[in-house]
Amino acid sequence: MPVPVDAGPKVPSLMAGRPAWAGRNFVLLSAATVIAGLGSNGAAIATSFAVLDAGGSAADVGLVSAARTLPLVLFLLIGGAVADRIPRHRVMVAANSVNCVSQGLFALVVLSGTANLWEMALLAAIGGTGQAFFAPAAEGMVLAGVSGEQVGRAFAVFRIGANGATIGGAALGGALVATVGPGWVLAVDSAAFAVAGVLRAFLDVGGVPERTASSGILHDLRDGWREVVSRPWLWAIVAQFSIVNAMFVSVQSVYGPLVADDHLGGAGPWGIALAAFGAGTAAGALLMTRLKPRRILLVGTLCVFPFALPAAALAVPVPAGWVTAIMFGAGISIEVFAVTWMVALHQEIPEEKFSRVSSYDWLGSLAMVPVATSLAGPAQDLIGRPAALWSCAGLIVLLTAAVLCVPDVRRLTRRRPAPATPEPTPPPTSAQADTSPHNAGN
Template structure:
């Protein structure tokens, strides 16, 4: 048997490392917490819908509960970003996890006891959305601060791959458990997952992070974040692009996709396979970005947004199921490449002490008009027809992506070897010393 132990140069034996050198304690804790939380959350989305239906609710009631979660998420995002830049971010994330744990636990208890009412489920869903609004800006991109700049792309790609894998596995396991034991127990598992994730984040080593200087007020913080956004053409161009891209992608996949599948593709099973192919593509994209480091990070990333127009076009035709699966798989790869490069750009260019505020504007832009788009998808179909609506979705994605490429800074932003952000007279956190997480436990990577 081969002896894999090696001398450590000090008379002892050094055990072989199973993790790469850049994956330190904080990074490992953050990745583990993200995997646990997303395993639970992916299944809970299915469980919540069947919990509503199990009480005699209609499809409209399912939509109302989903909307109840989305609205506070949009409303509180900007406040959540300002709070995360005023308080220690790991504490904001732990508190948000605790709120999600309590809300999901109460949701599970009501369902298991048969006492759930529609308004109660809507209120608890709204509490979950509120927790997400504070969690997301505090966590977005922070995993990149736990590794050195030269490894940031690889680290975030591995993080995303782990998170996407957890989402795929969680959705499959959640669906099976809903059928086997009922939605209440799946919601209870999600509550436990949030508890475990919060506990892991509580053990982050943050002693080396300097305290933030006192700020002058919440509104001033929001104005500072806004100035950071509008002062960078590449930033507001891509946020504006994805405000519409996200909306039409969600409308096409949530409203038109199931209808096309029901009428032309053979029902929900092929549509489920298509969504699974997309998820597999995101894992493939993350694997690719662990090996590839493009120099023109935004040019490469934005070019990879063009394939997002293909699923709508494929549904408009509609293409056979095998072709649709290939389209969805390729789109997943492209979107993940964009997501990794986008976070590398933010980490490189945005000052750490203002990162959460900028991230909250990014999230807000990506989500603000999505509820309206899904609500208008039906009336637009009635007005111009589903095929025309789907081609319109594809055209909007292509036109807005081309417009973003017209911005010079989008084409010219390059990867710096250090990967560290510029600082404008503010104390700098050295690469490799950050202590929070990029885990969003929900939509990540703009159109994800």
């Protein structure tokens, strides 16, 4: 149910000049996402350098990263069920508060110069737990105040901001780590979570339906699972991306740097290629503000095929300029999929069950990533790097082709706006009923 645009406390500086379809909640959520994204993407770089500055090894960096990822995967389903039981904006604000405190403590530990590996891993795990509760709640809120025919455009605009924050946050974070050190970047991230939490606290939930009492968390999880498995298009694409994401992250984080070091000129060209991918996602989101495909999942799934091209390009390998261009194209294509996917979810999933379904989607997207990245090195040793990269590309193509065999994926369409109901014609008055020529000019 759309949320009234002008209800609730006023934040006038954020409301000026918004499009007619962008409700107050959408503007607040978008602004909060950009602010938190700038901080978080900078903090991701700062965390790695904080571990290294404390005397840690590359394995220690991986350990701290895993400490964040593990609770994120473990608590996602619970986070989705909780977000469908209580007001989602409260879950989001609470999660932002947890991340604000954990990153603030992380900053203090690093700035003190006495950071221990276990402290950094523990604080990273707390941050991952907060994200596990935040992510399903956020997906259930972001389009709640947008009318149905504008959902695609709204999510595309939202993604432009989020992708821009990813690119800008990484660039700004890297520069700040080099100039002021990782501790201060972590402190900025803590402050960003505080500001984002305040903005989300201003969300108006007056139009959100009341939550009905349920039998408990386990009942909600089973109910969410039934929602997923009852829709072949949904579970097929979630299963597909459990592998597709794992393959691409392996290419991006393991094989890409190795190929760059051996054939492309080192970290600089690979960094440019990654930046091109981020720019491609922003361009894809911009494209989707105009493009409104009728068969949303068919178009989105066809756009997953180019996601195999970076692995193929590195397997050859092609020159660095071509790798950059291919990464840009892959960013466009995957963003088209992301927007069509979110439109399909908001269109087909009941609002009161959206967060728990979203949590299964998140779990499918993340669960295989640590497994794939840990096996990427041994796979390269076993069959060689080109064969491992061609295998990644082949799996993406085969799984995407398999998903196209699901009839609902090919047939699911964007709903047209309901036609306006014509008002009943009132009975004619005596003057209206008289159509004789002598009254025609009166």
